[in-house]
Amino acid sequence: MTKTMQKLRDIQKKLYAFQYAANLIDFDSQAVAPSEGYPGRGEALEVLSGLKYEIIADPALPEMLQQARKDPLNEQQAAEVRELQRMYDEISKIPAEEYAAFVKLTTESVNAWEKAKAASDFSVFAPYLEKIVDYRRRTAAYFDPDKKPYDVWLDQYEKGLSMVQCDQFFAQLKAKIQPLVQAIVQKGAGASCDFLNNTWPVEGQKKLSEAVMTIMGVDHGHCVLGESEHPFTQELYKGDVRITTHYYENDLLSNLYSVIHECGHALYELHMADRLQYTCLSGGASMSLHESQSRLCENYLGRSLPFIRNLWPVLQQHFPQQLEHVTPEEFYKAANQCQPSLIRTEADEVTYCLHIMVRYELEKRLLDGSLTVAELPKAWNAMMKELLGVDVPDDARGVLQDIHWAEGSFGYFPSYALGTAYGAQILAEMYKTLDVNGLLEAGDWGPINDWLEKKIWQYGKEKTPDQLLYSACGAEFDPQIYTDYLVKKYSAIYDLS
Ligand SMILES: [Zn+2]
Known part of the structure; x- marks a missing residue:
């Protein structure tokens, strides 16, 4: 494996560790955690997502990926480079503070949604949903200002979908x-x-x-x-x-x-x-x-x-x-x-x-x-x-x-x-x-x-x-x-x- 590819593997391992932690927190929040424990979880996730952001949106990453493409790559390595590039393109476009703030907002909004659903009262959830819709409409432009916001998000979940x-x-x-x-x-x-x-x-x-x-x-x-x-x-x-x-x-x-x-x-x-x-x-x-x-x-x-x-x-x-x-x-x-x-x-x-x-x-x-x-x-x-x-x-x-x-x-x-x-x-x-x-x-x-x-x-x-x-x-x-x-x-x- 080339040196560049080895560096990219190290980056992927770090991302894996963040994902592991985030997924464990998610599992815990749905299957174990007490219902009122969400504020601390929101703070922790905000910090973790900030650190993850720094790794993916590292300005040195595009150059490293370009360097990697110059070397002969096997099918898996080529796919790793493609996927890292996709992650970089996706995340680096959103300003760091907005990215982390959104993670916190969704933690709060999930809690509001749970309460709204239990009381069957949409008004409890509505203010959070307004902020989320606004964020999704606004940040879509970072990805492609010429595309309609909903097309941008469809494409995020299924490449090419419109x-x-x-x-x-x-x-x-x-x-x-x-x-x-x-x-x-x-x-x-x-x-x-x-x-x-x-x-x-x-x-x-x-x-x-x-x-x-x-x-x-x-x-x-x-x-x-x-x-x-x-x-x-x-x-x-x-x-x-x-x-x-x-x-x-x-x-x-x-x-x-x-x-x-x-x-x-x-x-x-x-x-x-x-x-x-x-x-x-x-x-x-x-x-x-x-x-x-x-x-x-x-x-x-x-x-x-x-x-x-x-x-x-x-x-x-x-x-x-x-x-x-x-x-x-x-x-x-x-x-x-x-x-x-x-x-x-x-x-x-x-x-x-x-x-x-x-x-x-x-x-x-x-x-x-x-x-x-x-x-x-x-x-x-x-x-x-x-x-x-x-x-x-x-x-x-x-x-x-x-x-x-x-x-x-x-x-x-x-x-x-x-x-x-x-x-x-x-x-x-x-x-x-x-x-x-x-x-x-x-x-x-x-x-x-x-x-x-x-x-x-x-x-x-x-x-x-x-x-x-x-x-x-x-x-x-x-x-x-x-x-x-x-x-x-x-x-x-x-x-x-
Ligand atoms: Zn399913």
Whole structure:
């Protein structure tokens, strides 16, 4: 390795250490820390992000990167240089004080959001959201003054993504999904789901979670399951990944599918190539790619009949009375009910992307200035009525349900829908060479995980998201594969002609 490359490795190791600390603090804040401990956390994060800023925005870095490019680089080294350049370009454009102040602002705004949500009172959160929207509109100009702010942030989460592409993608989804939802609603309840109204003791659910992790091949020595209000995954490095879930005694499916979803994220992190360790290439290729893996596990594998058949003895062992008169086929139909509802994270597979469209349209308008923060709750409720046909009873179950805007994430929501569609395309490709259903029914996730590791997981950020999707699927992204999958699956479940 050349001297310059060695220096760049040292820089990456420092960045890794900052990221490790920040991720640990984040995990702690959501899964462990007391609710009123946030001011000290905000101070610490402000200092840490200031130090991280100094490393990335170091004026000597561009020259070092240019020097590195003069030497022969292997594929990984070239990707490290590309990624460091991207980080430099991204961060050095924002003045240091503004960068650190924003980290502090989001810590405060998350706390305000939690209180606002608990009291279902948007006015508690509104002043913080105003500051965040203002920051996002203002700082977008540092990146590209000629670009619309929302395009700048979309591009940050998914390189090359724009409103034009999103508009097209969501229009394509809407044209297929809305008629499908309408047909399902008209047809009425497909299966009897009364058994879901049982009580599901948390002890049994905890054992089920552990069993699911084992079936999916998640290594307990390198991944722990904790609890938090909203399930999430936090990776410290490939040898220490943490996932969380939330147990509800009156809802078995919420925990079951949260665990499967987060295991999908965890498997991605746990199977990164060792050589990417401690470099800026570790971690998923993009938010969409990450979400493609979690939703592939949750919906395409976890909500399939073969998987449920395999899980059946475990389910019956822990919930013998609750499932006494239920068959795996009935459970499958219950786990795949389609019903327009209020909460994104609890939404079924068919209506899920409609929830994303609500957020996409609204954040687009907040950033172009055509919608004010004060008008947001009303606009939210109107869009929920228009797209999902539901009436929002209060802001806690409406505009305040998600943490993303409080964290300053604008342009993030489309990744969920994109990732879902990527996942369908990746699954269709996997079907060509693997007997996926046979493996699921046998509880043999090994070949599935090997396939995903070989095609996706091992690469981290070494390949760009489009390169990765293209190399895995041998074709460009095609959202129709996803809508075709939905129509086929749900036409069968609801017996639509
Ligand atoms: Zn996820």
